[in-house]
Amino acid sequence: MHPGFVRAPELLPVPKAADLPAGRLSGKRCVWCGKAATDDLSARVSVVKGELLRWEPRSCLPCLRREAKRVYNTHITVCARCTHRDYCLDSKALFELGFPQ
Ligand SMILES: [Zn+2]
Ligand SMILES: [Zn+2]
Incomplete structure (x- = not known):
């Protein structure tokens, strides 16, 4: 199996959804630094205010x-x-x- 079948971004832990400002929660901004986001990190499910929330964090390339x-x-x-x-x-x-070649 080629390593490409594993989506590495899915393996990256992201900050707690409950602590994030709306822009980072919506995927508009990088979940880590708040700059414009360019890459998908795959959907996550988090508990926010006692409710399950499905959200799609994204990030900028340097943070990724x-x-x-x-x-x-x-x-x-x-x-x-x-x-x-x-x-x-x-x-x-x-x-x-x-470590891109
Ligand atoms: Zn390993
Ligand atoms: Zn960033």
Whole structure:
């Protein structure tokens, strides 16, 4: 299976929906920095004021790359499937996103 089948943005944790201003919650602005958003992070389901909310966080490219790098660096230290010779699909997808060639 090609690593491209794993959507790396889905693996990135986003800030709590309940704490976000409307622009970041609606996907108009980057969920992390509040600048204009360009990339989808996939739909999330969060609890806001006691109710389930389905929302679609988005991000700017610099934040997307930075978060992919951060999650990748953590992932490879905790993932049981990643060894020095072989990496799991999640890890490959995060690497492609965080460290573009
Ligand atoms: Zn950003
Ligand atoms: Zn892994």
